[in-house]
Amino acid sequence: MNALETLQHYFNYHAFQTGQRAVIDDLNEGHDVLLTLPTGAGKSICYQVPALMNDGLTLVVTPLLSLMEDQVRHLKAHGIKRVAALNSFNTTTERQHVLKNLKLLKILYISPELLQQDWILKRLKQLSVRFFVVDEAHCISQWGHEFRPDYMKLESVLQSLKHPTLLLVTATLTADVKRDIYQHFSSRQIKEHLHMIDRDNxxxxxxxxxxxxxxxxxxxxxxxxxxxxxxxxxxxxxxxxxxxxxxxxxxxxxxxxxxxxxxxxxxxxxxxxxxxxxxxxxxxxxxxxxxxxxxxxxxxxxxxxxxxxxxxxxxxxxxxxxxxxxxxxxxxxxxxxxxxxERLIEGEMIEENVLLQLFRLLDQQTHLDLALFSDTHQLNEIHRRYLQNYLENHDIITDNKTINHHKLTDQFKDTWVRTVTERQQFKRKKLFELLLALSDDRCIRRSIYQPFQHDINKDRFGxxxxxxxxxxxxxxxxxxxxxxxxxxxxxxxxxxxxxxxx
Missing domain, CATH: 3.40.50.300 (P-loop containing nucleotide triphosphate hydrolases)
Structure with a gap:
């Protein structure tokens, strides 16, 4: 079946929405793609149709557990049974069932954190992964509104899976985020499909x-x-x-x-x-x-x-x-x-005094118990993973605990503190942009969508x-x-x- 026949057969849609067909054609031809579409504009169809048309597994990396469950339920309701999700919601029995039937799947939804586990990567390397989809791709960028450190390791995962065709999907792409995405996937030749994201209804x-x-x-x-x-x-x-x-x-x-x-x-x-x-x-x-x-x-x-x-x-x-x-x-x-x-912003980032406490601990110890440190300072899971990823990426710790003191220089400490400070300032700037957009006497729609596109769609209802x-x-x-x-x-x-x- 061709793309339109696949769409009609499995989803009972008689035509593609704006932007979908061109992305599907590029993916089928093996081109890596960066896609922006409005929220709710059918981004999932862009990888589900190629997944059903081609041999091999389509791996969908997403931080949204609710999306995984919803998409699996939706696909199975359309008679597509060879689909599953691996995440923290799985019971032991469910996870064992998915792993047992990995070779039979067409689409597997998985969290970026779980994808870092050696046991799952080992299983995936034994399969033919045809498409690798990064949902909410803005999470790759430190300037993205939902920065997830585990997204920074996806390029190495791609390499270990023998470079499947890549689809990067987001509904919010600023110039800063786009630059970071291209830097992270610098070895890929990525085609852009960037559409206006404001909704005229x-x-x-x-x-x-x-x-x-x-x-x-x-x-x-x-x-x-x-x-x-x-x-x-x-x-x-x-x-x-x-x-x-x-x-x-x-x-x-x-x-x-x-x-x-x-x-x-x-x-x-x-x-x-x-x-x-x-x-x-x-x-x-x-x-x-x-x-x-x-x-x-x-x-x-x-x-x-x-x-x-x-x-x-x-x-x-x-x-x-x-x-x-x-x-x-x-x-x-x-x-x-x-x-x-502003209190929310303060709670999202590691505070400078916490970093200073961590530096003192790193100077004094030979091994780091990051879980204990996080509990002592009442850090959440996102904070803990941020610390772990930053320390690992700069070779400060190896094997999740051994401290490399020769890497723990004053320059490293100063740079990290400055990075956190810049992130706080960036967050406050983003808040100011939103407050200005909603309090100015200019068109609200234009002010809201200006960071993402040069113009806006003509409204249909007001x-x-x-x-x-x-x-x-x-x-x-x-x-x-x-x-x-x-x-x-x-x-x-x-x-x-x-x-x-x-």
Whole structure:
């Protein structure tokens, strides 16, 4: 089957969307590709069709565990059974089953961290890997909004797998990120397929509020008018829960849940699936929700708190209106929000005093127990992996623990401290860009997408509140109120403890 026949046979689509066919043709011809498309514009089809057309395994590296599960479920629903995911959600039995059947797979989704494990690389080297897909490719760059140190090792993985055809995919590509990507894959001849990423069906509103109470009341009024699939983003887990409870009390017609990283895996997966299947109407969530979740009919994406940079804002807004119908982004801002976001930035990076403590330990010891150091200084897993990767990449430690003191020079220490300081300054600059884009009197859409493209698409339903768009112009199809309004906790209990009605 050719590309179009493959698309029709497996996915029941009768035509390719913008940009898809050209990428597929290049991949089939063995060309490495860098692709940008808007969030929800069908990037997955660009590697799934070639994977089904060619012999060998397609390896998809992604940091989004929810995307893995969603994509595997989606492909199997279309009758494509030779697909699996390897990640921390796997049970021992599931992982053993995947490894046992690796040779039978066409597509394998895997996290970048797991791909660094010798046992999985050894198994993959025994296979014929045809395509190597790097999803969320901006994670390669230290200037990307979700920098993941393990992405920096993907070039060596490619070499060990005998150089399969490479596809790099992202919805947010700035000049800095692009430069880092090309530097990392400097040995590859990469063809560019860079498309405009703004969506002409999304209208933007910025609502200035005097307090959180005013934000709460605005959301209540909005949801009372619009009963549509809605995601509300927060930077605080505490506020995520508080507002969720507040909305349940004041908008009883809507099925509402909260989602953040402190919930158990099975709780997060259940909430996600309920939202996807229409059993929940509104999700109050931190940025942990929505990564790779393909729900086509989200109509409202609201920001109770702003993220730390425009790239994250674009990703989160892009979860609305994937079916190309009119959808709205609403940002609720107060004068105090910047302080909250700046605290987030401080928590994302290693503090200078932690580095100085690490330097003292490295000077005094012959072996480094990084796990103990991380626990002592209350560092999260991202921080720990950042430290480990930086030390390994500069040959300060070998075999994960032995310290090479001759490499531990004053110049190395000064450079590392300066790197962290520059990263902090860069993060604050990115925050300022976002705040400026949402507080200026210029077109919001143009300000938001300016870092990624030279122009914007003509809006189809109304541009933004600066350009005259008002929420009253929004006329979506409303959801019907459910008769059974169980909470996600009730539904989780039902699944964990089945019961028989008398």
């Amino acid at each position: 999304i209208s933007f509103i910025v609502e200035k509020c005097s307090s959180n109470y005013e934000k709460d009341r605005y959301i209540v009024d909005c949801l009372s008018t619009y009963h549509v699939p809605t995601i509300i983003y927060f930077s605080s887990k505490k506020e995520t829960e508080r507002v969720s409870h507040y909305l349940k009390e004041h908008v009883p017609t809507h099925r509402i849940a909260y989602y953040h990283g402190d919930l158990e895996n099975n709780e997060r997966m259940l909430i996600q699936q309920q939202f996807l299947s229409g059993e929940l109407d509104v999700i109050c969530a931190t940025s942990a929700f929505g990564m790779g979740v393909n729900k086509k009919d989200v109509r409202l994406v609201m920001h109770y708190h702003l993220p730390t940079q425009i790239e994250s804002f674009v990703q989160e807004v892009g979860r609305a209106g994937r079916d190309h119908l009119h959808s709205v982004s609403i940002s609720l801002v107060t004068e105090h929000d910047r302080l909250i976001t 541009c933004c509140s600066v350009c005259g768009f008002r929420l009253a112009q929004f006329e979506p199809i409303q959801l019907q109120t459910s008769i059974e309004n169980l909470t996600w906790e009730d539904k989780l209990n039902r699944r964990i403890r089945p019961y028989t009605e008398v």
